[in-house]
Amino acid sequence: MNLSLTKKLSKVALLLSFTFVIIPSLNAEQRPLEVTDIMKFKQIVKPQLSEDGQWLAYSAQPDRGENSYHLKSTSSDREFQVEHGTSGVISADGRFAAITISPTLLAKEQADKKAKKKLKNSLEVITLASGARVTFNKVEAFQLSDNFGYVAFLSEMPKDQEKPEQTDSTKESDAKQTSDEETEVKLFNKKRTNKSLTIVNLESGEQQVIEHVDGFSFSNKTPYLVYSVSTKDGANNSLKALNVKTNKTNVLATKANASFNGFSWNNEGNKIAFLQGDFTQEKDERSHTVKLWQSNKNKIKTIKANDKQAANWYVPETNKLTWSLDDERLFFGFKPVVEKLAEIDTKPESIDDLYNIEKLTEGRNLQIWHGEDPLIKTNEKYQLGKDKKSFFTAVYHVDNNKLVRLADEQLISVKASNNENAVIAKTDLNYRKLRTWEGFFSDIYIVDLNNGKKSLVAKKLSSYTDVKLSESGRYAAFYENENVWVYDRNKNKKRNITKNLPVSFADEDHDYPSKVPGYGIAGWLEDDDGVLVYDKFDIWLLQTDGDDAKCLTCEIGRPNSLQFRINxxxxxxxxxxxxxxxxxxxxxxxxxxxxxxxxxxxxxxLTKLIEENKKFKFISKAKKADKLLYTREDFNEYPDVWVADLDLANANKLTNVNPQKDEFLWGQSELVEWRSNMGVKHQGILIKPANYVEGMQYPVVVYYYRRFSQRMYEFNAMKVNHRPNFPFYTSNGYAVFLPDVHFEVGTPGHSTNKSILPGLQKIIDMGVADPKAIGLHGHSWSGYQTLHAITETDMFAAAVSGAPVSNMTSAYSGIRLGTGLARQFQYEQGQSRIGASMFERRDLYIENSPVFFADRINTPLLMQFGDIDDAVPWQQGIEMYMAMRRLEKNVILLQYEGEPHHLKKYPNKVDYTIKMKQYFDHYLKGAPAAKWMVEGEAYRESK
Incomplete structure (x- = not known):
């Protein structure tokens, strides 16, 4: 404890001398950031260009506060702002914009649970040419027509319309219903809609209201609005199509208790696919069918499965109807018919039933964990939740009325595609047990769209492998065993097309004990004329025979360590x-x-358009104009949105969402290089404090994970969360250091100090870092690294560790509660990088576990955990806390109740941000210790 007291006294002296020098150098027009300042910085969310490229739309959202929605002309100063706007769309013809307006944050936080349900969004529609605005209140869902000047929205019907008053005679009549009728009405009423649809002509302002509408959809290219009606008694449920130009309504289908949903227009807007079901079939989804309505013929076609398909498969309500780009194919899903086990009533009806073994055991609560189960029970539960929402894809060929099943119980994953001939499919069923200790793997197939024939491309590829299908559907390109391969389904052969090339197509920086991944496949040329693939730096054009390879960027890429990727x-x-x-x-x-x-x-x-000491990020291109959106940023420049021509000429900055940034002291980043203890070149980012004085030493907060030097030209996310906010610290007299860590398999804990300690010595030698005032912060994986680092060195004056693993031996056979996955694969093959099971290298699991070496720790430690952490069991924090407490070490554990791996509740995020800063201020700058640091806090009942 004397060592701790000495450190505290030295920090007090440091603070006095430090303050004396810094205060006179402050710019009078700028001030340090406070936590509340961070809250008010805004983020640009979902920026989009109108199809004609004339308008930019985006939402500006602060970390805490009120959102606003913005529409900015790309060629003039015209601009519209909608307070509290959260999202929006611009019509395809560029005439109108529709914006959702949410209730204020104050209203949300003042309301109790019951009152919150009554808070509704509003909708504002702006005519872009004139600037005219119209607002509609209590809107639950809306759609803006693309080309015809209409908006439609759902809102809750008034109560008097929803539940008309009953007379005595109707009550008496209702009471005479049979029990079967009562059951049917009850089932139906559970799903009956109480919404009305309002359709507004945005040019004339005329409105019409249709009651009991539960779904609707505008055609993108024809003047039709299709909507479904669910009447109160279910007798007149119907699907209708309104031509908004002629105001004529066609009744497409009418059936008692029918449901209509899943609307999906084709790309030409003249056909709509939908699901028709039955509201009374609450426990049996097999009532659903897929239907098509063709507007120009006003005909409905039912897509029918053959007798064998219909007997064993059904169309689930949870589905996705997807058209191919050429409108010739419609994809949707089936599920196999599974006979449901009869439920046994466990409630005893007689004395004998009290001893009825079958009834007694039927009421058991039991899960059997068998050693041969493909999935452990927690992951099986998680997988079951996903399976309930999934389906097996089929394709319907519209012109020849042919339905082909593409996926089944063995080949489970097929996604809709625009390829005219085939799709890529995958199944992981053979490798699910390997999830526990090795990872995720799948067998990959090409499936023919015309006959469902399956061709095996490769076995046991990583489930994350990028597989690209050629235009003809004959070839599939994929990465395997450190090379790129092409499979030819006509010849049923695969060929290595990179084996003779002079560069590696495997990740050159891979430092895990798993198979080395590749850099990805950009895509195929038309007519199967070749495939574009990536190495670390360059783009290659490769042919299917592997004999003709051309590097398209090699003259500039690898020689200059310049990495190229296609947008x-x-x-x-x-x-x-x-x-x-x-x-x-x-x-x-x-x-x-x-x-x-x-x-x-x-x-x-290859032509350079722009290259600066900035980070540029492509966003999108206007659909019908040669206009690009992109962002530009660095540590001092927020990534505002820019617009330019395709060659980046006439670039224009369109946004300035954080003008208040100039009010604050900030800091400046620079790239630092050093050699690790193993002689390996390392890089990192040193962010010097605002108003940095050459030759003066500053307290330093170290933040790291794996490789962070790529963040050199990134604007730090201005959020209050589990991370130290860099400008918050640099504006308050700290330097921040982001070092890269290069890991060695088998000794990930030792790798940390081998990488970062020489980097810290570098910035000490540069005269920036005060060697007695260096703090270490990490979360999750780097939280573990932080614990391990302080068992090996006393270089750090204080350490903060969020959600760390402290004991690999106990964590190894634990479970990630979020996914239900076992953690073994993470230690053997993944991030923990041990490279062997605990039974093969027990020594490494102990050697890399900080809890076994807690007696060596002299650094004050602050740990943070959420006690429902779904990634790292929070008991890992308890283990470290208990060890250090028993050893009478300086340790504090912050347990945030009801929080997962990353804090979600804003009060908790603010509290942790403040406590983290107070902790570093005390140990790195000598500020007085906060009361919670000295006295702790008595147990309090949760609110």
Whole structure:
């Protein structure tokens, strides 16, 4: 304890001398950040361009406070702002914008649970040409028509309309219903809608209201609005189509107690697919069918399965109806018919029933964990939840009225595709047991769309492997065993197409004890003319025979440590053309800056468009105009949105959402290099404090995980959360250090200090860091690293560790509560990097567990855990706390009740942010210890 007291006294002296120098250097026009300042910084959410490129729309959302929605002209100063706007859309014709307005934060937080349910959103529609605005209150869902100047929205019907008053005669009549009728009405009323649909002509202002509507959808290219009606008694449930131009309504279907949902228009907007079911079939989903309505013929077609399919499969209500881009195919899902076990009534009806073994045991609460189970029970439960929402994909060929099943109980995962001939499918059923200790694997197939024939591409690929199908559906390109392969389903053969190339297509920085992943496949050229793939730096054009390979960026990429990646300008484009101009993002692995380049596939010409000491990020391209959206940022520049032409000419900054940034002291980042204890080159980011004085030593907060040097030109996320906010610290007299960590398999704990301690010595030698005032912070994996680091060194004046593993031997056979997965795979193959089971290398599990070496810790430690942590069992924090407490070490554990791995409740996030800063202020700057640090806090009942 004398050592701790000495440190405290030295920090008091440091604070006095430190304050004397810093205060006179403050810029009078700028001030340090406070926690409440962080709350008010805004984030741009979902920026989008109108299809004609004339308008930018986005939501500006503070960490805490009121949102606003913005519409900004890309070619003039015109701008609209909607207070409390959270999201919005612009019509395809660019004439209207519709914005959702939420209740105020104050109203939400003042309301109790009952009152919160009554808070409703509003809707504001703006006519962009005139600026006219109209607002609609209590809106629950809306849609803006793309080309016809209408908006439709659902709202709750008034109570007097929802429940009309009953006369004595109707009450008497109702009372005479049979029990079967009562049951049917009860089931129906559970789902009966009490919503009305309001349709508004935005040019004339005319409105019409339709009652008891439970779903609706505008066609994107024709003037039709389809909606479903659920009447109170269910007798006149119907599906209708309104032509908003002629105001004529077609009744598409009418059936008692019918339900209609899952609306999906084709791309031409002249056909809509939907599900028709029955509200009374509450426990049996097999009432649903998929139907198509064709507007120009006003006909409905039912998609029927053949007798065998219909006997064993049904269409579930939880489904997704997806059209191919050419409108020739419709994808949706089936589920197998599973006979439900009869339920036994466990309630005894007689004395004999008290001794009825069958009834007694039927009421048991039991889960049997068998050693041969494919999944452990917790993960099986999680998987069951996913399976309830999933289905087995089938495809309906519209022109020839043909239905083909693509997935089944063995081949479980097939996603809709625009490929005319085939789809990629996968199944992990053979490898589910391996989730426990090795990871996620799948067998990959090509499935023919015309006949459902399956062709095996590869076995036991990582489930995250990128597999791309060629345009003809004949070839599939994928990464396996450190190379790129092409499978030819016509010949049922696969070929390694990178084995003779002079570079690696495997991750050159992989430091896990698992199979090395690749860098990904950009996509195929049209007509199967080749496939574009990535190595660490460059883009290659490879042919299916593997004999002709061309590097498209090698003259600039690898020689300059410059990484190129393709930005997809058209999200619906599945294949590149051989004369296409591609927009590339560049990233310097050495300098950490970004840029944009253009690659012309016609002549392989690579042109630099822009490259600066900034981070550039592509957002999107206007659908019908040559306009790009992107962001530009660095540590001092927020990533506001810019618009430019395709070659980045005429670039214009459109947003400025945080003008208050100039009010605050901030800091400046720079790249630092050093050699680790093993002689390996390392990099990191040193963020010097605001008003840095050359030659003066500063307290330092170290924050790390794995590789952070790529954040050199990133604006720090201005949020209050489990991380130290960098500008918050640098504006308050700290330096912040973000060092890279290079791990060694088998000794991940030791790797931390081997990497970061020489980096700290570097910034000490630079004259920036005060060697007696360095704090260490980590969360989750780096929380573990923090615990391990302080068992090996006394270099840190204080450490903060959030949600750390402290004991690998107990965590090894634990469970991740969020997914129900066993943790063994993480230690053997994943992030913990041991590379062996605990039974093979028991010594490594002990050696890498900080709890066994808690007696060596002299650094004050603050730990934070949520006690329903779904990733790291919070008992790991208890183990470390109990060990240090028994050893009479300086330790405090913050237990946030009802919180997961990352704090979610705002009061808790604010509290932890303040406590973290108080902790570092005390041990690094000598500030007086906060009361909770000295006295703790008595147990309090949860509110």
């Amino acid at each position: 997809k300008l058209d999200v619906k484009q599945d294949y590149f053309t051989d004369n296409q101009r591609l927009l590339l993002t560049s990233y310097s692995d050495e300098l950490k800056n970004f840029g944009f380049y253009q690659l012309n596939l016609a002549d392989d010409k």
